[in-house]
Amino acid sequence: MKAIVLEHRGPDGPRLADIPAPTRPEGGALVRMLAASVNRVDLYMRDSGAGITHTLPQVMGVDGVGEVLEAGPGSALRPGQRVILYPYEFCGRCRHCLAGDQPLCTRARIFGEHRDGTFAEVVAAPETALVPLAPDTDAAGAAALGVAYLTAWRMVFGKAPAGPGQVVLVQGAGGGVAHAVVELARMAGARVIATTTGAEKIAHFRSLGVEVIDYRAGDLPKAVQALTGGDGADLVIDNVGEKTWGASLRSLARGGHLVTCGATTGAHPSADIQRLFVRQLSVHGSTMGGMDEFRRLIRAFESGAIRPHIDSTFPLDQARAALDRLEHPARMGKIVLTIAAPTEGRP
Incomplete structure (x- = not known):
């Protein structure tokens, strides 16, 4: 599959690469990615990454929207279902998770920081990090929710x-x-x-x-x-x-x-x-928000109460240009990478 892999620090560090597709993890699903947004942390990972436990090379990208390719036996998810990724893998057992404050999870791993991320054609994710979307949900708009809008939600309503x-x-x-x-x-x-x-x-x-x-x-x-x-x-x-x-x-x-x-x-x-x-x-x-906040944000988006402002979109193979745009003073709102078209017959 194709993915944006960060091989080393600097503007020329990210590159489009052909890498093996992931296998479905136990308790997880494979997601065919439709779109992902570009965030400040992607620039930080490209230029420094200091303080974040990771190993290069690594697939970039923190959030995004896709369609389920494969789910495990007994899963509530079904192939073709549109889903949005919650950016954290969380343990569900520590006191913070039990209190519903997943961003404070003591074992959290964030996509694109501590593990391979979402700038890829296929992503393996725990089912706990996947939230179903309406089949006609705008993928590009929803892709902007995972980091920027969830962070903003907690700042405004926290x-x-x-x-x-x-x-x-x-x-x-x-x-x-x-x-x-x-x-x-x-x-x-x-x-x-x-x-x-x-x-x-x-x-x-x-x-x-x-x-x-x-x-x-x-x-x-x-x-x-x-x-x-x-x-x-x-x-x-x-x-x-x-x-x-x-x-x-x-x-x-x-x-x-x-x-x-x-x-x-x-x-x-x-x-x-x-x-x-x-x-x-x-x-x-304030950093990110919990799963309950994420679900409320998604409901607000799907109801039309908010409409993310998209500055520009880039195809996956132009991820470097998207990162450059993020640094441009004229940029306003979110930048989105389009990765694949939705399944035929869906928006």
């Missing part, structure tokens, strides 16, 4: 849930996770303020009814204060990291919450501890 009457500030809203946060926070009924730059991105968010601050135009906290009558934002979503951290803290209302899931510009900003305790601010780390 420890400091957004809702009507609240102000949510989203830093760098053009990114995949941040754009998903904008959509979900609006779905929750919150007032959303997005930071971005560039005429096209500003126009895009304004067309959605979102207030926009051009982060290159001046003092961001002052702009937030001006829009909120001096109060600030109840919830700030920041996956940019060091470059925006100080402005994010200063944009919070008293008693507000900052939620982070990334540090693309650096991981060691000033903690600003005095501001934290004087204003009683909270900082929450």
Whole structure:
């Protein structure tokens, strides 16, 4: 089968290769992949991979959508059934799994990080990581859910849930996770303020009814204060990291919450501890979401309540170009790799 294999670090590390198809594992299924999305972790694996237990060469890709090729005896899955992959292999036995918080599983293995991933024609996955989809579900849109939208779901509805009457500030809203946060926070009924730059991105968010601050135009906290009558934002979503951290803290209302899931510009900003305790601010780390959250996200998607914004699609053999696009400043929303056409007669 064909797959995108990371052979070594660097932009020329990923390559299209012919490798043996996997065999079905016990308690698992084989999935014929239709589409997969490109995520920041794919760039991290390509360029560093530091801190992640893995061995090269390795198939890249964390999430995706496919059709069941083969399932085990007694399985509830059937060949041809459309499924979405939950990005984690989880043990189901540790205290975190038993509490329904699979991202904290002490034995978790993530596709494309700790094991072969989804940029392949066929993927072997445990059945616990496969969730059925409606047969007419848009594969490209659903492929964007597994990492970006699930991460955004927990950030919006997790420890400091957004809702009507609240102000949510989203830093760098053009990114995949941040754009998903904008959509979900609006779905929750919150007032959303997005930071971005560039005429096209500003126009895009304004067309959605979102207030926009051009982060290159001046003092961001002052702009937030001006829009909120001096109060600030109840919830700030920041996956940019060091470059925006100080402005994010200063944009919070008293008693507000900052939620982070990334540090693309650096991981060691000033903690600003005095501001934290004087204003009683909270900082929450967030990564992915549990299976129950994933199922709720899928229901929201299939109902039409959310519609992932797809920046561009690339065929599997152009994965390098897709990764390059992910780094481009003009990119907005998700990038998807199309791997195979659905079975004849299905969308």
